[in-house]
Amino acid sequence: MKTPPTPSALTEIQGIEPPNILNQAVVNQYKVSRKKQLSSEEMVSKIVQGDTVTLSRAITLIESTHPNHLAKANEVIKGCLPYANASVRIGITGVPGVGKSTFIEAFGKHLTSIGKKVAVLAVDPSSTLSHGSILGDKTRMEELVKDENAYIRPSASGESLGGVARKTRESIILCEACGFDTIIVETVGVGQSETAVHSMVDFFLLLKISGAGDELQGIKRGIMEMADAIVINKADGDNIAKAKLAKTEFNRALHLFPAKKSGWTPMASTCSAYTKAGIEDVWNTISAYFELVKNNHYFEEKRQEQNQFWMMETINEHLKSSFYNHPEIVRLLEENKKAVQNNEISPFAAAMNLLQRYFKD
Template sequence: MTDSHNQEYQKHKKKRVFKKKTNQEVPLDSLAQQLLNGDRKALAQSITLVESRSQNHRKQASELIQRILPAAGKSIRIGITGVPGAGKSTWIESLGKILIGKELKIAILAVDPSSTLSGGSILGDKTRMEQLAHDPNVFIRPSPTAGTLGGVHRMTRETILLCEAAGYDVIIVETVGVGQSESTVRGMVDFFLLLALTGGGDELQGMKKGILELVDAIVINKADGDNRRKANQAKGDYRQLLHLLKPATEGWETSAYTSSAITGDGIEEVWKVIMHFKEETQKSGVFEKRRSSQSLEWMTQLMMDRLFNEFIEQEGRKEQLSRLKEQVLSKKLTPADAIEKLFTQ
């Protein structure tokens, strides 16, 4: 091999290798194959790669996604949100046990709130879902939001594809709670579920009413013991309200249900609702139409991220932005004037 050929080979080889923190090099060919074989370690490593902010890793992650894309897309993607205290993790664990009994593989992407000061996150989902965490057919990945708009990690969509390529049948995206995250999650899942508590009228005061126009089902949790009557009342309240709203999915009637994550009551029924939703929307073509639309939304978001990153990385741009921020804080400039200077100077 000539020197020029050797240099070209080494240059090409670098593009196809993901270097871990241990400095051990793993060829992307091998990583992709292990992932497609359902190797959990390869899945975790692949997710770490797509979550990396390194420009070099981003290029390698894109190549990896391209390789596994034909094997992705075969799962049902479920988004679950709810106010703090609604019992999301306990409810997901109860659902997970039912799905395991049906010999389904489950991936849970639990999006954790990152500290705006330290950048750290709670990442406690493996502790909160202790029984599922030890099952070989369950993969739990806490993913810090890192301050991302919408409370969902910027690469959650790619993580979903990786999990599907690794053979997971059900992908559950658990959000940090009711807030900005709903519209973001709605844009990456097939079925969106709101976990609520009793007292429908009071509960609505603590959430954006617009959330009800985004979800495909509302499940009132903790419908057990003395709380069962209140839960049934809340179910009726929500159903009456939903009749006045436009359904989130074309051709689908959003409704409310009750369940108990402690006893397991009602959770099998919710799963049947999700399966019925999948069957009906696939039959009508809405299922594929939504996924196609989500792919275009994803493309637009990636374009916006790329434009922002390339703009902000231009020489002297960060320093200029810092100066303009100081001038806005000292009231020497309005925010509008600052942006005008940012783009014209």
């Protein structure tokens, strides 16, 4: 009699079928809603009603680089404009590792606890090699992301800082139309992103950590000139004494800068996003700033200047996009690149040839 083969260890043993935990009707409804393309009027209507799902879809639309999406995106922005501008816009920056995401979560939770509706627009740096981004801000903000009065939207910086900055500003308009009264824009924390964000917010907050240098080192960093307040984060545990010392040094440095047009005197303070100590004081400082600039009418003046600035930035961005997407330029660009690499023509002469060919049309 032949011995039956020994069953393999990889053989699956017949068990109990798991119960179906999906509601098929809901799944089908979700699939239909995903396939349905909303018109620009429907998008605006839902955004104004506070629909954050439609808000996310609209932001994805305006971030798209596809030429066919531009007209619809402009219609959505135009439809949302009458409902915008009823918010305060706060820019938050700091070097990587300073604790921006942790601070924003603690700060955002404090704002929602006092009745504010908070939208966080976080720009993550993109790799120049792989062109990818982690978009990890929502992962770090575990509590805030579950808050019904908060909305978090991470975006990749991509290759063009100006383009992302423009789209971030348009995202602000959509968030304001959706009913969010406090908009927080988190910068990449490196390069020119701080300058771009400073030109679209009402208050600019600079996060620091202790051990970043004395007041002379602080003066050398131009970003301090843009800051309306400096907060030394991670003032907890053994770091409290160092944070207080850093606060004193930065306050000395701030006194050496010329007076701000707003009439506001920037100040440094300490906080701990981990223990929540000092978070309420940060909001009190920001509230005092807004009370001042609204009373002396600097708030409206700055918004008007920003509108003019972004008009010019939009013109520059469209000219750049039009140039690089011009069929003849696309063809000639590669030829001129090779000629420059082979030292057959100077970079300046090649650039002028391309520009002359573009403006002939």
